[in-house]
Amino acid sequence: xxxxxxxxxxxxxxxxxxxxxxxxxxxxxxxxxxxxxxxxxxxxxxxxxxxxxxxxxxxxxxxxxxxxxxxxxxxxxxxxxxxxxxxxxxxxxxxxxxxxxxxxxxxxxxxxxxxxxxxxxxxxxxxxxxxxxxxxxxxxxxxxxxxxxxxxxxxxxxxxxxxxxxxxxxxxxxxxxxxxxxxxxxxxxxxxxxxxxxxxxxxxxxxxxxxxxxxxxxxxxxxxxxxxxxxxxxxxxxxxxxxxxxxxxxxxxxxxxxxxxxxxxxxxxxxxxxxxxxxxxxxxxxxxxxxxxxxxxxxxxxxxxxxxxxxxxxxxxxxxxxxxxxxxxxxxxxxxxxxxxxxxxxxxxxxxxxxxxxxxxxxxxxxxxxxxxxxxxxxxxxxxxxxxxxxxxxxxxxxxxxxxx
Numbered sequence: 001x002x003x004x005x006x007x008x009x010x011x012x013x014x015x016x017x018x019x020x021x022x023x024x025x026x027x028x029x030x031x032x033x034x035x036x037x038x039x040x041x042x043x044x045x046x047x048x049x050x051x052x053x054x055x056x057x058x059x060x061x062x063x064x065x066x067x068x069x070x071x072x073x074x075x076x077x078x079x080x081x082x083x084x085x086x087x088x089x090x091x092x093x094x095x096x097x098x099x100x101x102x103x104x105x106x107x108x109x110x111x112x113x114x115x116x117x118x119x120x121x122x123x124x125x126x127x128x129x130x131x132x133x134x135x136x137x138x139x140x141x142x143x144x145x146x147x148x149x150x151x152x153x154x155x156x157x158x159x160x161x162x163x164x165x166x167x168x169x170x171x172x173x174x175x176x177x178x179x180x181x182x183x184x185x186x187x188x189x190x191x192x193x194x195x196x197x198x199x200x201x202x203x204x205x206x207x208x209x210x211x212x213x214x215x216x217x218x219x220x221x222x223x224x225x226x227x228x229x230x231x232x233x234x235x236x237x238x239x240x241x242x243x244x245x246x247x248x249x250x251x252x253x254x255x256x257x258x259x260x261x262x263x264x265x266x267x268x269x270x271x272x273x274x275x276x277x278x279x280x281x282x283x284x285x286x287x288x289x290x291x292x293x294x295x296x297x298x299x300x301x302x303x304x305x306x307x308x309x310x311x312x313x314x315x316x317x318x319x320x321x322x323x324x325x326x327x328x329x330x331x332x333x334x335x336x337x338x339x340x341x342x343x344x345x346x347x348x349x350x351x352x353x354x355x356x357x358x359x360x361x362x363x364x365x366x367x368x369x370x371x372x373x374x375x376x377x378x379x380x381x382x383x384x385x386x387x388x389x390x391x392x393x394x395x396x397x398x399x400x401x402x403x404x405x
Contacts (some may be wrong), residue, residue, distance in 0.1 A: 014371035036356060036370045036386070042085035044078070044389075052378030053387040058082055058123055060380075060387050061109060063102055077102070077109065079122050082385075083100055089125050101148040103156065105169045110156060112149050117158070119175075120247050133174035142343055147189035147202075157190035162257070164188050164200055182221055191238045192285065197222070199238045199245065209235045211247050213267065223267035225258060226283075227251065239285045241318060244270075246293055248282035255280045257295060259321060271321035280314075281336065289340040292317050292361065296335040297347055299328075313346060315361050327364045339381040343367050347376050347388070356386070 044062075052059040077099075079088040102110040105121045115136045118129040125374035135146070135158065144161030151157070155177060156167040162184055168175040182188055183200040191199040198214050204210040204226050205325040213223040227233045227249055236248035237253075244261035246320040256274040260267055287294045293316040301308040312333040315325040329335060334349040343358040354376045358367040372390070 025042075036368070040085040042080065042087075053380040053389060053391050054102075055082070055380045055385055055387050056104055056109075056122060057107055059088060060085075062389070063099070065383040072350075079125065088122075091125070100146060103149045103151045105151045105154075105156075108169075110149060110151070110169070112158075114147070117149065117156075118291075131173075133167060136158060136165070145187045147187035150189070150190045152193055159187055159189040159200075162188055162202075163191055164198070178216075178219075180214050180219055182214070184210070184212075188212075192240050194240045194243075197240075199240065201235045201238060205229075209233045209249070211235055211238045211245070213245065223260070225260065225269070236280065236282050239282075239288060241288050244318070246251060246282070246288055246318070248280045248295070250279055254278040254300075257282070257293065257316065257321070259293075259318060273316065273321050273323075285336060286339055287337050288318070292316065292324065293318050294337055294340065294344045296337050298334070309333075311348060311360060313344065315344070325359075325361055325364045327359055336379065338379055338386060341384070345386075347379060349376060353356065 013146075015028060037129070051277055054063065059082050060080040062080065077091040079090075080086065081088055102112070103110045107121050108119050109122050110117055110119045110132060111129065115134065116131060117133040117135065118330075119132045120129050133156075134320050138158075138160050140161055147159030149156060149158050150388070151169060154169055156169045158165045158167070162181055164180045168177055180188075180198060180200070182200060182202060184204055188200050188202040191201050191211070193199065193216075194214055196242060198210045198216060200214060202212065204224070208226050208229055209327070210224055210226040212221050214220065215222045225238075227235065230251040232250065232252045234250050236250065238245060238247035240246075240326040244259060245267070247258045247260075249256055253296050254275045254277050256272055257280060258269055258272045262267045262268075263270070275297065279298040281296050281298075282293075282353065295314045295316065297312055297314060298309050299312050301310065311329050311334055313325070313327040313329070313335060315327075316322065317324055319335075329348055332348045332350055335346050338345045338356065341358070343360055345356065345358045348355045348357055354372050357369040357370050358370065359365070360367050372388075376390060379386065381387075
């Protein structure tokens with residue numbers, strides 16, 4: 001019943017949008033319908049700084065935490081109705097209980113506050129949070145730092161000091177599955193997993209940011225990639241592409257992309273593309289599709305002027321690192337990857353406006369482009385739906401991507 005109701009609402013909105021309510025540019029004339037239509041927008045009564053949306057089964061979850069020194073209302077979870085954007089509920093936390101991180105599973109949201117993890121059902125929120133895990137018992141040293149929580153394949157991943165712990169999220173309370181350890185000097189965090197291995201990121205020797213591949217069966221590190229020492233070294237993310245690994249990094253010169261895989265029974269770096277005066281961004285596994293790697297990046301135009309830069313989108317052939325496209329978006333200040341729907345979909349921020357744009361990876365041309373006011377903040381994508389908030393005017397939008405389905 002919910003699905004039929006939602007479809008009817010979407011069709012009504014489509015008819016309204018087709019009456020030219022919002023700016024839309026279709027570059028590829030063969031598209032029968034606009035690639036994106038606006039479903040709803042909501043004016044929120046809060047400053048949208050640092051808010052990020054998460055699309056769940058029946059709601060849009062908005063989350064922000066500005067730290068322990070702000071007033072209590074800044075520590076909030078908002079739940080919006082996915083059909084119309086109406087507010088379902090808001091969840092204020094105590095001033096002393098800073099939200100460190102959150103993760104979602106089905107209709108549950110897991111909230112890390114201090115040394116504990118709580119969970120609640122966002123569809124039936126009754127104002128009560130249930131204790132899931134007390135993390136103090138897993139600290140080897142009192143000074144061990146937390147590196148956040150993630151959920152992957154029905155497991156909750158928690159980084160504590162040199163260790164990562166996995167818990168069964170299908171259980172009502174903490175049920176430890178496994179502990180992985182790496183000899184590092186700083187907090188270990190989860191990045192990705194496949195059937196055999198786990199990818200983690202941490203500091204090998206203080207500022208030497210590194211990627212570690214751990215064998216699930218033995219718990220031993222079977223491969224690692226260590227960045228040379230640099231005060232600005234940092235690993236962005238590392239993801240599996242079947243049996244191969246794709247990772248991004250930044251340093252003082254710019255950054256780079258690394259592709260590693262098995263050769264003669266051992267993992268090795270197959271190719272590395274170093275990018276000078278470039279800050280590559282690889283925030284989602286969605287950027288690795290159909291044997292290609294899509295990297296939005298910031299190109300510095302001048303070594304002397306840090307404020308002189310613009311955004312570009314690079315498409316790499318995964319097997320050999322060949323640059324298939326390097327799309328230059330003039331005067332854009334920022335670009336981020338949203339999704340891949342036959343074409344890469346990105347959002348581009350300019351001085352006074354922003355666009356959600358799909359590019360043709362064959363020739364680098366625009367397939368379609370959708371204008372939104374001011375600059376976009378956090379973005380979430382799931383099953384054809386895009387939800388984002390606006391940095392300045394604190395609006396929330398939800399958009400459905402049609403043309404590439």
